Every structure is written in structure tokens, then in C-alpha cells.
Amino acid sequence: xxxxxxxxxxxxxxxxxxxxxxxxxxxxxxxxxxxxxxxxxxxxxxxxxxxxxxxxxxxxxxxxxxxxxxxxxxxxxxxxxxxxxxxxxxxxxxxxxxxxxxxxxxxxxxxxxxxxxxxxxxxxxxxxxxxxxxxxxxxxxxxxxxxxxxxxxxxxxxxxxxxxxxxxxxxxxxxxxxxxxxxxxxxxxxxxxxxxxxxxxxxxxxxxxxxxxxxxxxxxxxxxxxxxxx
Amino acid sequence: xxxxxxxxxxxxxxxxxxxxxxxxxxxxxxxxxxxxxxxxxxxxxxxxxxxxxxxxxxxxxxxxxxxxxxxxxxxxxxxxxxxxxxxxxxxxxxxxxxxxxxxxxxxxxxxxxxxxxxxxxxxxxxxxxxxxxxxxxxxxxxxxxxxxxxxxxxxxxxxxxxxxxxxxxxxxxxxxxxxxxxxxxxxxxxxxxxxxxxxxxxxxxxxxxxxxxxxxxxxxxxxxxxxxxx
Numbered sequence: 001x002x003x004x005x006x007x008x009x010x011x012x013x014x015x016x017x018x019x020x021x022x023x024x025x026x027x028x029x030x031x032x033x034x035x036x037x038x039x040x041x042x043x044x045x046x047x048x049x050x051x052x053x054x055x056x057x058x059x060x061x062x063x064x065x066x067x068x069x070x071x072x073x074x075x076x077x078x079x080x081x082x083x084x085x086x087x088x089x090x091x092x093x094x095x096x097x098x099x100x101x102x103x104x105x106x107x108x109x110x111x112x113x114x115x116x117x118x119x120x121x122x123x124x125x126x127x128x129x130x131x132x133x134x135x136x137x138x139x140x141x142x143x144x145x146x147x148x149x150x151x152x153x154x155x156x157x158x159x160x161x162x163x164x165x166x167x168x169x170x171x172x173x174x175x176x177x178x179x180x181x182x183x184x185x186x187x188x189x190x191x192x193x194x195x196x197x198x199x200x201x202x203x204x205x206x207x208x209x210x211x212x213x214x215x216x217x218x219x220x221x222x223x224x225x226x227x228x229x230x
Numbered sequence: 231x232x233x234x235x236x237x238x239x240x241x242x243x244x245x246x247x248x249x250x251x252x253x254x255x256x257x258x259x260x261x262x263x264x265x266x267x268x269x270x271x272x273x274x275x276x277x278x279x280x281x282x283x284x285x286x287x288x289x290x291x292x293x294x295x296x297x298x299x300x301x302x303x304x305x306x307x308x309x310x311x312x313x314x315x316x317x318x319x320x321x322x323x324x325x326x327x328x329x330x331x332x333x334x335x336x337x338x339x340x341x342x343x344x345x346x347x348x349x350x351x352x353x354x355x356x357x358x359x360x361x362x363x364x365x366x367x368x369x370x371x372x373x374x375x376x377x378x379x380x381x382x383x384x385x386x387x388x389x390x391x392x393x394x395x396x397x398x399x400x401x402x403x404x405x406x407x408x409x410x411x412x413x414x415x416x417x418x419x420x421x422x423x424x425x426x427x428x429x430x431x432x433x434x435x436x437x438x439x440x441x442x443x444x445x446x447x448x449x450x451x452x453x454x455x456x457x458x459x460x
Binding site: 006088149159183190207 | 376420
């Protein structure tokens with residue numbers, strides 16, 4: 001059984017605040033817990049925000065451009081780009097929601113490193129061996145609606161490779177590399193909600209075999225040359 | 231808090247078996263539970279399997295072709311097609327894992343209808359008002375690894391539209407249509423595993439406001455004309 005627990009009462013954060021302390025003060029962690037933290041609070045504590053006049057669309061476009069290595073599609077105000085991290089998402093992840101009026105939040109420079117820092121700080125404070133996932137909200141090709149996915153992780157395999165194991169009929173499974181990091185990020189979103197101001201959730205009870213060093217950059221980001229849709 | 235509970239002990243099923251009974255015999259359902267059932271068992275009870283010699287690649291290709299309305303990409307043995315339902319996935323969802331040797335499973339003809347049938351049968355047996363999601367395992371553009379998503383649903387909104395609500399800073403959110411059906415399907419996969427033979431899981435504790443009539447076909451399937459990647 002898995003439980004997904006919202007961490008409530010976390011105040012508005014700013015540059016330099018220590019997320020691990022804000023989490024550890026509000027919930028008793030267990031070994032093996034996965035602490036899911038939204039990109040927005042990580043970007044805020046890391047100072048990854050930029051002041052922009054809300055009406056200055058040219059300036060916003062320049063910021064998005066600076067975060068991107070290539071533009072995949074453009075329709076009206078929506079631009080789908082590949083970010084410097086290799087993520088494909090709307091507006092290079094530059095986002096005005098849940099930030100101070102007149103500012104936008106950028107993605108963390110290296111969300112895997114952000115996750116490792118939070119994990120290390122939680123270990124130092126609590127003595128618990130937890131995993132951390134930094135989540136963000138992305139759209140998808142072919143399907144409507146957004147879902148939360150992992151943009152960084154520490155202490156949990158982003159992808160669980162079941163290739164070579166057998167299914168219940170004894171057939172050897174050929175391709176079953178499951179992106180559990182994305183599934184965990186999505187599960188966490190179910191208790192966060194966009195408007196409820198809950199930027200952290202605990203996913204408790206995941207398979208202990210998944211807990212290992214890993215990174216979203218190495219395991220999840222699909223290089224353009226192996227991608228059929230770029 | 232949300233809990234995700236595997237329903238264990240469900241035997242191998244065949245055409246004509248009644249899934250609702252197999253589930254209701256093994257777990258006490260609550261009002262508002264979301265019962266997630268994998269496509270594979272739904273296809274089996276609905277008789278959506280085809281006998282194919284495992285070495286007959288031409289015959290398999292013909293079956294995939296029959297399930298598809300268009301081919302998007304092809305690389306070696308992998309073909310990404312748009313199915314008759316409008317799903318974009320590998321091999322039109324035709325799959326050899328967890329089915330009898332020498333057979334393949336096709337997607338249900340209408341997985342929203344499958345979900346409604348299971349929901350109605352569970353209500354008749356238990357008196358509980360539950361939601362049902364039929365899940366399947368799809369790959370994604372741009373990101374490695376597969377995740378479980380919803381291909382049919384009943385009794386729960388596939389997409390929760392938070393447009394027009396306010397975030398914690400008071401800004402009106404512009405685009406926040408969250409595909410909770412996919413996030414719930416992914417959460418359920420975390421306790422199912424591919425090789426563990428657990429084809430059903432209960433997701434308990436979702437926001438009661440999400441419980442309404444809906445369908446994946448109407449809400450999630452993105453028509454080609456509004457899709458930037460077809």
C-alpha cells in the first residue's frame with residue numbers, strides 16, 4: 001500500500017529559505033519516504049525568479065528564449081521549447097502562477113542537484129534516508145490536460161527497468177522501463193492541487209528496491225537523436 | 231491523504247468473467263473510491279484477444295494495422311500509431327505481455343463503456359458509488375520510460391479544470407486543466423508492477439469534487455486538428 005500525504009502549513013518562501021527545515025518541522029519522516037517538492041518552491045528558495053512587468057510580452061519572450069535551446073512549436077502566445085536541461089515543455093517552464101505579481105519563476109538550473117541538496121539536508125536534520133523528487137507541471141503531446149512529472153530526483157531510480165523479468169505467464173518482458181518518478185510526481189499532485197498552496201507531499205510505501213542513486217537528466221530526458229518526435 | 235491499495239489474489243481471467251465480482255470479493259469498497267483496472271484484464275474478459283503465431287510478424291503487423299487509423303512513426307519493429315480511439319501509442323496497444331502464449335490482446339473497443347459497465351456492476355453488488363478507470367501503459371514523446379494512463383473512465387472527471395480559480399497569491403490561474411485520471415492511473419501502477427500480477431488497485435481519498443460523469447474519449451483524447459505534434 002502507498003499513502004500520499006500533503007505537507008500543509010508551509011509558509012510562502014523566498015530566496016535562501018531552507019526547505020528541508022520547513023518540511024521536517026511539519027511531518028515525521030520515515031526511511032524510504034519519497035518527498036515530492038514542486039519546482040515553484042525550489043525555484044523561489046534558489047532565487048530563480050525574474051522581475052518582469054506583466055504587460056511586457058517582449059521581455060517575457062526574451063526570458064523564455066534565454067531558457068531554451070530550440071523552439072519546437074508556436075501557436076499564438078504558446079511556445080513549446082526544449083529547455084537547456086532537455087525538457088520539452090510550454091514556455092521553457094517560465095511561469096507566473098504562484099509567484100509574486102510582476103515576477104516569473106524559472107526552472108532550477110539543475111533540479112537533480114536541488115533534489116540531492118534537499119535530501120542531504122533532510123538526512124542531516126532527521127537522520128532519515130529519504131528520496132526527493134522535484135516536480136513540475138507539463139503538458140503532453142496527443143493528450144489534453146497537464147500532469148505533474150519529475151524534473152529532478154535523488155535517492156530513487158527515476159526509471160525502473162523490468163526488462164528481463166518475467167510476467168505472470170512466464171514470458172520474458174521485453175520493454176517495461178517504467179518511469180516511476182513521473183508516476184510518483186503525479187500521485188503527489190493529487191493531494192497538492194494547483195490552488196491549495198500545498199507545495200510538498202510525502203509518498204510513503206514505494207518498493208524499497210527502487211531506492212538508489214539516479215537522476216532525471218540521465219534516465220528520463222530523451223536525447224533528440226533517439227526521439228521520434230523532434 | 232490518498233491511499234493506493236493493491237487488490238491481490240485476482241485469478242487469471244478469461245472471456246465472460248465478471249471483474250466486478252472478482253474485485254468486490256477481495257476488498258471492501260468505500261463510496262468515492264477509484265477502482266483502477268488494467269486494460270489487459272478488461273480486454274481478456276471482453277474477449278479482445280487474437281491468436282497469433284509468435285513468429286508470424288506479418289500477421290501481427292496486420293492486426294496492428296487493423297487497430298490503427300494512421301501511422302505516425304516507424305523505427306525497426308516499433309510503430310507508433312493513432313488508434314481508432316484516437317490514442318497515440320506503440321503498436322496500437324496490441325500487446326503480448328501477460329496474455330496466453332500465442333495470443334495478443336487488443337485495446338477494448340470502448341474503454342469508457344468498459345469502465346461504466348464495471349462501475350455499474352460494482353454498484354449493483356456493493357451499493358457503493360465508486361469511480362472506475364481503465365489504465366494502460368503508454369510511452370511518451372521526449373521522455374524515456376512508460377507510465378500508466380487512463381484509456382477509459384466512469385464516475386470521475388478525467389480532467390479537472392482549475393481555470394478561473396485563484397492561486398495562493400490571488401492571481402487567476404490561466405491554464406490549469408489537470409488530467410487527474412492519468413495521475414490516478416499512474417499512482418495505481420506504483421502498487422501493481424508489471425510482473426507482480428496485480429491488475430486492480432483502489433485509489434482512496436481523491437477530492438470528492440472530482441466525482442462526476444466524464445469520459446477519456448471526450449476529455450483527454452486531443453483531436454489531431456488541435457494537436458501541435460501530429
